[in-house]
Amino acid sequence: MTTFSKIAPYVNEPFTDFTKEENKQAMRAAVAKVKSELGREYPLYIGAESIATDAKITSINPGNVDEVIGYVSKADQALAEQAMQAALNTFETWKKVSPRARAEYLLKAAKLMRERKLEFSALMILESGKNYVEADVDTAEAIDFMEFYAREMIRLSVINETLPLAKIAGEDNFISYIPLGVGVIIPPWNFPLAICVGMTTAAIVSGNTVLLKPASTTPVIAYKFVSLMQEVGLPAGVINFIPGSGAEVGDYLTTHPKTRFISFTGSKEVGLHINKLAAETAPGQIWIKRVIAEMGGKDGIIVDETANLDAAAAAIVASAFGFQGQKCSAASRAIVVESVYEQVAGKVIALTEQLQVGLPEENFPVGPVIDQASFNRILEYIEVGKQEGTLLTGGGKAAGNGYYIRPTVFGEVSGKARIMQEEIFGPVLALAKAKDWKDAIAIYNDTEFGLTGSYFSTSEERIAEALETVHCGNLYINRKCTGALVGVHPFGGFNMSGTDSKAGGYDYLLLFTQAKLRSRKI
Structure with missing residues (x-):
């Protein structure tokens, strides 16, 4: 029997107390370290390949526009197609990896991010314009998402034990939650680590492979997350990192016949555009695409x-x-x-x-x-x-x-x-x-x-x-x-605020899976 043994109970990541001078000094040191690394170039990741392109996205500091955070390679449609093929190929093996093993990657990444919390936060301070507290909360939430979704995937894998189906004589019935396929992840710039991490890890821990197209204003922090997942040994091709134009790359992948789902957080206008494109059935498409969208509020x-x-x-x-x-x-x-x-x-x-x-x-x-x-x-x-x-x-x-x-x-x-x-x-x-x-x-x-x-x-x-x-x-x-x-206030809204999904909630991973009944006469 699969159990939760050896995994500690979920507890929200504590916030850093910046009223303490030692914590302020530590953050200043982290900012100085990140500033010493500004202006670097960052590649795409497609399958096992690191690809540099001539076209670049220039990430600048919104608080000091003369400061360049980094130059991030920019995908086009040809590279998007290459990434799709890599994701499709990897899906065939990744979907067979046990839920427990997939969860372990998230737990390892959460541990490393916790150890480097100030460094991740410092990069957000410079790239997105967050102050110390806002950046710290963002990083803490990213850690929370990985910890929470890891445990949720294990729970879903043993759902028949925790929530058994009704019994009838002569049959053995079992529900399993299997992955959907290849998904497109389009996170926002305002929570450039937390929401990027949450959307991506929810999809991959469920057994899917993804094409991650980060916001063009905050691509460097997204790159740092992808690099962290590589560091913990996540197989190549599970996350394919392809920054690029929404009109060129985003629309191409949204309408692609092999795209199984699109997970989006952003404006109402872009969300409705994605929903409209996804609703059209492309030649060769054999499913109804699933759209998971959080589109803002008033x-x-x-x-x-x-x-x-x-x-x-x-x-x-x-x-x-x-x-x-x-x-x-x-x-x-x-x-x-x-x-x-x-x-x-x-x-x-x-x-x-x-x-x-x-x-x-x-x-x-x-x-x-x-x-x-x-x-x-x-x-x-x-x-x-x-x-x-x-x-x-x-x-x-x-x-x-x-x-x-x-x-x-x-x-x-x-x-x-x-x-x-x-x-x-x-x-x-x-x-x-x-x-x-x-x-x-x-x-x-x-x-x-x-x-x-x-x-x-x-x-x-x-x-x-x-x-x-x-x-x-x-x-x-x-x-x-x-x-x-995360885990306390599952997040998502009604009407034009999105598709009623609840990020950080106990039903969120169901959006990235499909339930399969296995019934056997005995």
Whole structure:
């Protein structure tokens, strides 16, 4: 009988305490080490081959645009096809590797990443613009995903023992979860390690092989992860690393007849485009492609008049401006009952104006947004906000040789306003006034998205109704709406926020497998 013996129980990776000077010094040293290695070139990995191309993706530091993080080789369609063939060939052997053996690769990688936690975090500080805490949390979550999914794969492999099928006389029946095939993994830039690691390892521990196309703004940290998996001995061809253009490489692989599934995290627009392409049956295709998509949100925090207003304001500011609002779970809306609106708005303004903007490597609370396109788009939304509400604080660029924007708060915003309806993905918060708590829930629900939300109240009756009627995948009571923990807060949303998948949850690996009943007459 297969058991969980020799594998310790799952426990979330602890966060580093940066209030301690020794931890700050250790992170500064890690940043200095990473900076000494900037400007290197990084190849593709296809099967057992390391391939350098003339075409390169240039990764730059968004907090200091004169600093090049690295030059990453760029795949084209011919190389994407080569990677597909490598993945197909490797799948024939990888699918036969025992779930326990596949899980061991993840556990070994988690151990090594834990030992090098500061180094991985330091690279994210420079490549994605995260401060110390945000980068540390990202790396911790990557470790959590590997630890959690390793155990989940073993659990699924013994599901018939833990959840037996009904018995009938004369038959022996057994359910097994087998891999799908070759998948395309398209992770986002905002959690360039955690989500990249989670999406990729969920697929491979389930027995699939993958084509990993990282975000073009953060390809170096993805390369470091792939290198780590090679270091622990993962067979060549299980992960094929092919950075490239979404229009050229992404669309080609999405429409490929041998692609079995696409796992995507990113914008609504790109997710819908992938879903549309995947729905078309290509010549030679013998399955319906599976799309696993997390597509963002327009998340909000509701505050009623019974709430702890100080706690609510602190949660609003933390949720709105953590990592510059560049989280699909970020609270870009706060909906406050009118009798306490002015109090909450005043507290939010005061806390927001305490946030300092500057270089992530110097651990400022607010750093840059990711690139020039995001910078321009967010500033455009700020101009829209000036027409739709009252500018309470912020409202433009911040100083620095990077993509810096001041944390911005608008007040008296209508629930139908663009800045209340459209995902901005930047440091912009809209405050709306509700007549009462039921009106606040109605305003919250008036969106095409449904990812995260928070409800602040001390009324158990209202909380009970909010738990039933606030329509989102992750609803939190009296806490911020960001910061989901693997295994604790399975993450994923409704409506245009995605396909209702729950990353870091107990059903997530089922999306990368198919259940096969084996029935035998005895």
